[in-house]
Amino acid sequence: MTGDERTTTVGQLPTPDRDRARLPATLTRVVWLLWALSLVVLGLRWWRGEGWELAGVVAVDGLTVVLWAAVTFFGGIVHSYARRYMAGSETIDRFFGRVFAFTLVVLVLVAAESLVLFWLAWLAMGLLMADLIGHVEGWPQARAAGALARRHFLASSALLGVALATLWWETGATTVSGVAATVDGASPLVVLVAAGALVVAAMVQSALLPFHTWLLSSMTAPTPASALMHAGFVNAGGILLVRFAPVVTVEPAVMLAVVLVGAASALGGKLLKTVQTDIKGTLGCSTVGQMGFMLMQAGLGFFAAAITHLILHGFYKAYQFLSSGSRVEHTAPNGTSDGGTTGPVGGAVVVLTAIAGGALFAALTGKGTALDTGLLLAGLVVLTVMHAAREVVRQSDVPAAVRYGAVPLVALPAIAVYATVYGAIEGLLVGLPAVDEHAALTPVHALVGVAFLLTYLAVDTGVYRRSRRLYVALLNAGQPARETLLTDTEDYNEY
Incomplete structure (x- = not known):
């Protein structure tokens, strides 16, 4: 046409x-x-x-x-x-x-x-x-x-x-x-x-x-x-x-x-x-x-x-x-990056917030407190919080004190809400056959956890961009x- x-x-x-x-x-x-x-x-x-x-x-x-x-x-x-x-x-x-x-x-x-x-x-x-x-x-x-x-x-x-x-x-x-x-x-x-x-x-x-x-x-x-x-x-x-x-x-x-x-x-x-x-x-x-x-x-x-x-x-x-239409910006490329660097202090805030988020999730849901597949579930929560927190910390147009303080103040209540909703839905599903049969932890699950960690680090640090073959693929x-x-x-x- x-x-x-x-x-x-x-x-x-x-x-x-x-x-x-x-x-x-x-x-x-x-x-x-x-x-x-x-x-x-x-x-x-x-x-x-x-x-x-x-x-x-x-x-x-x-x-x-x-x-x-x-x-x-x-x-x-x-x-x-x-x-x-x-x-x-x-x-x-x-x-x-x-x-x-x-x-x-x-x-x-x-x-x-x-x-x-x-x-x-x-x-x-x-x-x-x-x-x-x-x-x-x-x-x-x-x-x-x-x-x-x-x-x-x-x-x-x-x-x-x-x-x-x-x-x-x-x-x-x-x-x-x-x-x-x-x-x-x-x-x-x-x-x-x-x-x-x-x-x-x-x-x-x-x-x-x-x-x-x-x-x-x-x-x-x-x-x-x-x-x-x-x-x-x-x-x-x-x-x-x-x-x-x-x-x-x-x-x-x-x-x-x-x-x-x-x-x-x-x-x-x-x-x-x-x-x-x-x-x-x-x-x-x-x-x-x-x-x-x-x-x-x-x-x-x-x-x-x-x-x-x-x-x-x-x-x-x-x-x-x-809301996707409101996100389109008619601007010319200026060659600048999307955000600033994390820095030592920002990195510490991100890591500590992620660990605290995982611990809060484990405490509220009971998942990740024993040597089972709940550890992998809690680990995914940690990585998710880490990624989201890093995006906030990298916003260079916001004062550092505001960024560092906002990360835990936003992330931890969000995890609490997620855990609460999870608990409510888990309560409603009680009685459904086999929905509470958690899989046994295996070395394969550990490898999956390592793969997630490496992939998140590669994306967040931009290391993966060095491979042209990966980009084309x-x-x-x-x-x-x-x-x-x-x-x-x-x-x-x-x-």
Whole structure:
């Protein structure tokens, strides 16, 4: 497409009439009403300590009510934002219909007790998201991105179907709880096949390496759809592993494999992020890394930590996408660095704050106080605090005294909030099968911890930039599919 045959009209978008604006307004109110109802259900579940179920169809347990509250809140934010973002679009009703349907499908998914219903919701969720990615009609790149995502999601659904059919054939169970109750007596080989299919399906849906290309190619989606994707859709992998924890925890080798693939994506996403030059690409690589963290926590056996991570990451990433336009600065390069140096005093503040953050997390959650995989979880908290604290200390335009004092005053309360949310979610998940079976500590876990430490040091100190081969490899790995690339500015102007 060159755009030479087209007439581009520049001007104010038409104001939608009342009939055109009625459906978006109605659906937005319905989603916010669902959020209010989900809070009521969450309160009742917390007060009563038990859930509800429609035998063989749906089950409202602690995981369900937490995710209902999160999904409807994110959905309400996206619906409200999209009303202005899509104003004047001829396809606004179709867009809102798909976003609303996607929200409802996810609500069904997290409550599904029937294996068939769970699979159908998983399939519908992927197809709806693929349609949102390719939403813009007449845009070849959008159609290509939607088709690429659809192929990935169909493959994920096929893998999930294989896993569920295998479990049904072996156990005779047709429900999630039925599988949990009978999987211990199943053939180890059959369980291994089912668990492997579940893990790969989760990897595809959560855009872990090497299945991340569909996510990096999805930037043709309208910004509200991108926010919904990064704040909600990619979290499905974590939900899948938590819901089928009795299957993936039967064989320790599977749990170790989940840790390794999660760690590879966490570290790979962090490195890929450093070579991105556009905001959405940076956020996409960040999501790849964060989803790696989420699955890694599930592989360690800390399923409540995985749910906490996906919820808090959802808040953060939804905000990042919906505010991405305000972060674009039209300035010329000046050749200066982004920040100053840390210095001896700043370095001491960063290290001490990170250690204090890890100790606070361990004290509030009890994770990291014994010789088990909780040490790795607490170690990741230390590295995260260290990285965030270093970014604050390097802000040379702020007085040193303010920077050094702000680091612990901001970081430690944030860790306390995270630990509190973690504890609350852990309490709600009590009673779910296998969610409290932490993996045994092995030398492989120690190596993963060392890899995280070395990677963080390499990125924070800039040592990795000395390797041109690494730079080229990261640049190539972080590219979207060729058919989804925008190479002509007229393409941007047209759509």
